[in-house]
Amino acid sequence: MPPADHSYLTKKVISIGIVSELTGLSERQIRYYEERKLIFPDRTGKGTRKYSFTDVETLVHIANQMEEGVQTTELRRELKRQKSQEEVKRNMLRGQINAQFHKRH
Amino acid sequence: MPPADHSYLTKKVISIGIVSELTGLSERQIRYYEERKLIFPDRTGKGTRKYSFTDVETLVHIANQMEEGVQTTELRRELKRQKSQEEVKRNMLRGQINAQFHKRH
DNA sequence: CGTGTAAGGAATTCTGACACG
DNA sequence: CGTGTAAGGAATTCTGACACG
Numbered sequence: 190m191p192p193a194d195h196s197y198l199t200k201k202v203i204s205i206g207i208v209s210e211l212t213g214l215s216e217r218q219i220r221y222y223e224e225r226k227l228i229f230p231d232r233t234g235k236g237t238r239k240y241s242f243t244d245v246e247t248l249v250h251i252a253n254q255m256e257e258g259v260q261t262t263e264l265r266r267e268l269k270r271q272k273s274q275e276e277v278k279r280n281m282l283r284g285q286i287n288a289q290f291h292k293r294h
Numbered sequence: 295m296p297p298a299d300h301s302y303l304t305k306k307v308i309s310i311g312i313v314s315e316l317t318g319l320s321e322r323q324i325r326y327y328e329e330r331k332l333i334f335p336d337r338t339g340k341g342t343r344k345y346s347f348t349d350v351e352t353l354v355h356i357a358n359q360m361e362e363g364v365q366t367t368e369l370r371r372e373l374k375r376q377k378s379q380e381e382v383k384r385n386m387l388r389g390q391i392n393a394q395f396h397k398r399h
Numbered sequence: 400c401g402t403g404t405a406a407g408g409a410a411t412t413c414t415g416a417c418a419c420g
Numbered sequence: 421c422g423t424g425t426a427a428g429g430a431a432t433t434c435t436g437a438c439a440c441g
Contacts, residue, residue, distance in 0.1 A: 204411080204412080205411085205412070205413095206410095206411065206412080216411095216412080220413090220414095235412095235413095236412085236413065236414095237411085237412060237413080238412080238413090
């Protein structure tokens, strides 16, 4: 089920130049973090990258970690851990909903 | 006192092409509504227009009104009425704050 | 009045590569 | 590994104007 995305936070509408201003990162850096799979912009029909405010926040976090000397590979692992954790939560929630359902039917 | 603007809703970061997609309006129309003082984008250093999500919502509202046959001059008046109303509210609030202050000092 | 369009120029973004370390 | 930069091209945006109605 893809996200419905009515949120101003996750809607991808910001071009890379603005993101650069917002984060203080160079466009080169922003593109590199995408290459390292830390950030996932959308693309317009002709290939221009578009970012959300959430992406901007993620980039600020990445920038802080990089200053701490953390490598992109480490950040990538961190991200994967987070994702699998979210999956665990979703599955637990689904289990509870199913239980409720069967109790009544 | 200028707005502090920590809001994702009012931060002007969206370029006109994206706004056009989001609203279904042509860039020509969007620029024209600015000329008629219905919308107030920021500009980047080199003059590119930047809009907020709130601007996008305003444009959708304008588009609906235009379909109803309302003229831009009428929408402009409506906007001015709203602004003066907000001013009234601000002044009332200030009055109450002042009253509270003098009661105690 | 509201909007389309062609015009010419300026600014933006993209990719792949070379460089340094 | 992470980032700067020059290169060439494509897409974006800007303004002022002419057109239609």
